[in-house]
Amino acid sequence: MDSLRxxxxxxxxxxxxxxxWASARQRVIPRLGVRRRTSEHEVSQTTSSSFxxxxxxxxxxIDHFNFRPDSYATFQQRYAINSKYWGGADSNAxxxxxxxxxxxxxxxxxxxxxxxxxxLQFNALQLYIEHRYYGxxxxxxxxxxxxxxxxxxxYFNSAQALADYAAVILDVKKMLSAENSxxxxxxxxYGGMLAAWFRLKYPHVVLGSLASSAPILYFDxxxxxxxxxxxxxxxxxxxxxxxxETIRQSWAEIDRVASTPNGLSTLSKIFSTCRPLNxxxxxxDYLENIIIGAAQYNYExxxxxxxxxxxxxxxxxxxxxxxxxxxxxxxxxxxxxxxxCYDMNEFNAPSETAEGWAWQSCSDMVMPIGHDTxxxxxxxxxxxxxxxxxxxxxxxxxxxxxxxxxxxxxRRFASNIIFSNGLKDPYSSGGVVEDxxxxxxxxxxxxxxxxxxxxxxxxxxxxxxxxxxNKEIKIIKKWIAKYQADLLQLKQRMNSKNLLAMxxxxxxxxxxxxxxxxxxxSASATPFYIPRLGVGTTRRTWQxxxxQTTSSSxxxxxxxxxxxxxxxxxFNYRPDSYTTFQQRYLINSKYWGGADSNAxxxxxxxxxxxxxxxxxxxxxxxxxxLQFKALQLYIEHRYYGxxxxxxxxxxxxxxxxxxxYFNSAQALADYAAVILDVKKTFSAENSxxxxxxxxxxxxxxx
Numbered sequence: 001m002d003s004l005r006x007x008x009x010x011x012x013x014x015x016x017x018x019x020x021w022a023s024a025r026q027r028v029i030p031r032l033g034v035r036r037r038t039s040e041h042e043v044s045q046t047t048s049s050s051f052x053x054x055x056x057x058x059x060x061x062i063d064h065f066n067f068r069p070d071s072y073a074t075f076q077q078r079y080a081i082n083s084k085y086w087g088g089a090d091s092n093a094x095x096x097x098x099x100x101x102x103x104x105x106x107x108x109x110x111x112x113x114x115x116x117x118x119x120l121q122f123n124a125l126q127l128y129i130e131h132r133y134y135g136x137x138x139x140x141x142x143x144x145x146x147x148x149x150x151x152x153x154x155y156f157n158s159a160q161a162l163a164d165y166a167a168v169i170l171d172v173k174k175m176l177s178a179e180n181s182x183x184x185x186x187x188x189x190y191g192g193m194l195a196a197w198f199r200l201k202y203p204h205v206v207l208g209s210l211a212s213s214a215p216i217l218y219f220d221x222x223x224x225x226x227x228x229x230x231x232x233x234x235x236x237x238x239x240x241x242x243x244x245e246t247i248r249q250s251w252a253e254i255d256r257v258a259s260t261p262n263g264l265s266t267l268s269k270i271f272s273t274c275r276p277l278n279x280x281x282x283x284x285d286y287l288e289n290i291i292i293g294a295a296q297y298n299y300e301x302x303x304x305x306x307x308x309x310x311x312x313x314x315x316x317x318x319x320x321x322x323x324x325x326x327x328x329x330x331x332x333x334x335x336x337x338x339x340x341c342y343d344m345n346e347f348n349a350p351s352e353t354a355e356g357w358a359w360q361s362c363s364d365m366v367m368p369i370g371h372d373t374x375x376x377x378x379x380x381x382x383x384x385x386x387x388x389x390x391x392x393x394x395x396x397x398x399x400x401x402x403x404x405x406x407x408x409x410x411r412r413f414a415s416n417i418i419f420s421n422g423l424k425d426p427y428s429s430g431g432v433v434e435d436x437x438x439x440x441x442x443x444x445x446x447x448x449x450x451x452x453x454x455x456x457x458x459x460x461x462x463x464x465x466x467x468x469x470n471k472e473i474k475i476i477k478k479w480i481a482k483y484q485a486d487l488l489q490l491k492q493r494m495n496s497k498n499l500l501a502m503x504x505x506x507x508x509x510x511x512x513x514x515x516x517x518x519x520x521x522s523a524s525a526t527p528f529y530i531p532r533l534g535v536g537t538t539r540r541t542w543q544x545x546x547x548q549t550t551s552s553s554x555x556x557x558x559x560x561x562x563x564x565x566x567x568x569x570x571f572n573y574r575p576d577s578y579t580t581f582q583q584r585y586l587i588n589s590k591y592w593g594g595a596d597s598n599a600x601x602x603x604x605x606x607x608x609x610x611x612x613x614x615x616x617x618x619x620x621x622x623x624x625x626l627q628f629k630a631l632q633l634y635i636e637h638r639y640y641g642x643x644x645x646x647x648x649x650x651x652x653x654x655x656x657x658x659x660x661y662f663n664s665a666q667a668l669a670d671y672a673a674v675i676l677d678v679k680k681t682f683s684a685e686n687s688x689x690x691x692x693x694x695x696x697x698x699x700x701x702x
Contacts, residue, residue: 032189064163065571068660075139087123089178101191104135113456154574188451208416215430227429229371243310248377274341362392366400422448570669581645593629595684607697610641
């Protein structure tokens with residue numbers, strides 16, 4: 001039983017070897033695994049072969065955000081379904097969807113217990129989806145092929161993964177005729193961040209999310225970079241002051257012994273290494289992994305790893321020196337206590353999973369984790385974004401991209417997300433640990449560790465863990481009950497209206513059928529024509545496609561014409577994704593109340609025409625800017641006017657590859673980038689933005 005529990009929560013840590021720091025220590029980055037994992041446990045452990053779980057594959061699009069020829073390539077994405085307890089589509093029974101993270105699906109099926117433990121009381125269908133580029137969901141045939149260059153691995157990111165999950169969930173609902181079944185998303189660690197982002201980006205697909213141990217604030221300096229290691233230090237200090245002091249002193253002692261004649265050989269003997277040490281950094285990195293792993297996954301029923309480690313360090317025989325005590329702690333915290341030697345490469349052994357996470361750590365999952373000497377029991381190793389950028393550029397040819405201020409977005413726009421954290425978990429330093437609103441709830445436990453709440457439940461679990469899970473269950477039940485009540489009310493209203501409008505509906509249906517038939521016949525005889533969604537108050541002709549300027553146009557002294565260097569592709573990390581073009585925008589600050597007063601910004605989202613065309617007739621912003629003391633911002637749509645990639649419109653539209661980036665998803669990301677840059681330029685981070693648009697532009701402002 002004990003070994004099974006250990007295997008369900010094994011530490012997963014990876015080394016990012018920064019070549020720029022060749023003369024310094026290798027940098028230890030704790031991986032965001034749900035459970036403790038080492039190289040030995042990279043072998044799949046799964047319950048997927050059980051009778052209740054069926055494995056499926058979905059034909060997934062490689063690129064959800066562009067229309068290039070290679071965007072339509074597909075791969076097989078693995079997912080698993082357990083319908084044992086499902087109440088069925090007729091009763092609108094819920095779907096529990098687990099969003100896989102940086103590991104094969106097999107690990108999650110073996111360790112994530114929350115869905116199966118609670119499916120019966122919810123009558124829920126269980127759906128487990130594997131993350132792209134992991135396990136059996138690898139594009140291009142093999143992981144080696146998928147990661148071989150910038151073009152193939154460029155589609156490997158969280159934005160594409162979220163779109164994958166939406167596609168799979170919608171397909172499963174359609175397959176089971178369960179369109180009205182509410183979906184609750186679950187995820188742990190990196191998967192917890194995905195679950196929170198999923199609710200933000202696809203609220204029409206998922207009713208709510210449980211984000212367990214999700215360090216979602218660990219981007220763009222929202223929280224201090226030393227938070228992770230500060231919690232580790234605090235955990236050990238609270239357990240034992242003498243244990244903390246021994247660990248703190250051990251780093252200098254290792255360096256001292258290493259500097260003596262035959263010092264590395266001495267260290268190899270003290271720590272029973274499986275091969276001779278090449279340098280002291282090997283040992284220090286190994287020990288650091290052991291220590292932070294004990295903190296991150298502290299509770300492994302019925303053990304507390306930090307207590308075991310400190311008990312061994314403090315309880316060593318009288319006369320045992322510092323390094324002897326540390327070795328005793330290593331033995332006590334290991335899941336292999338009877339091993340004759342310890343492999344210093346245990347935590348950075350090469351694997352497909354490790355390769356995948358190394359790439360993600362350089363693209364969109366760069367978290368500023370470091371530590372200094374202020375109270376830390378670790379030697380100083382501050383995070384340096386410039387060095388990380390240089391390293392990633394050299395290794396992969398990419399630079400990390402910034403994330404939104406997620407805390408601000410959550411406060412203003414999000415709902416129905418549970419952020420659960422155990423405060424012993426070092427990653428809780430980057431998690432949401434206080435309620436943001438009535439529907440953005442933080443559920444914390446003082447003793448909890450990483451992702452413990454969504455792990456398999458045992459009858460021996462402590463009361464504080466049972467209490468945490470019960471609170472989460474109560475909140476989810478409330479979401480579903482409200483959804484079911486709203487759905488019933490909607491059906492009753494629709495039935496009432498249908499009875500009153502039955503006759504007219506029958507007539508309307510016949511008329512609609514005739515119209516469809518008419519257009520079908522017409523389509524075979526004439527070219528297909530779709531009226532353009534222009535804003536103009538006058539009919540458009542060839543004559544009116546020329547820019548029209550008025551006294552309030554960009555030529556007046558109140559307006560300033562500017563250009564923003566915009567990336568061609570916001571959603572991938574391919575070489576051509578970093579191609580840029582100049583996007584035009586206009587600013588009028590005449591009536592603006594300024595950043596100090598948090599005065600608003602009116603942002604007009606350009607549509608399918610040159611900005612000059614819209615600018616000459618859109619008066620709402622300027623007409624009302626004075627009373628709102630608003631800054632006016634007009635942004636031109638990509639591929640129109642003066643905001644054309646590739647130099648000219650002819651070049652931009654010449655083939656599928658150049659025009660494949662011409663779509664509304666990219667345009668929306670353009671607007672976000674320009675607005676954030678303008679807010680930064682004006683130090684107006686707290687100024688609210690009101691988006692305006694008309695016709696096609698109006699649909700984008702929603």
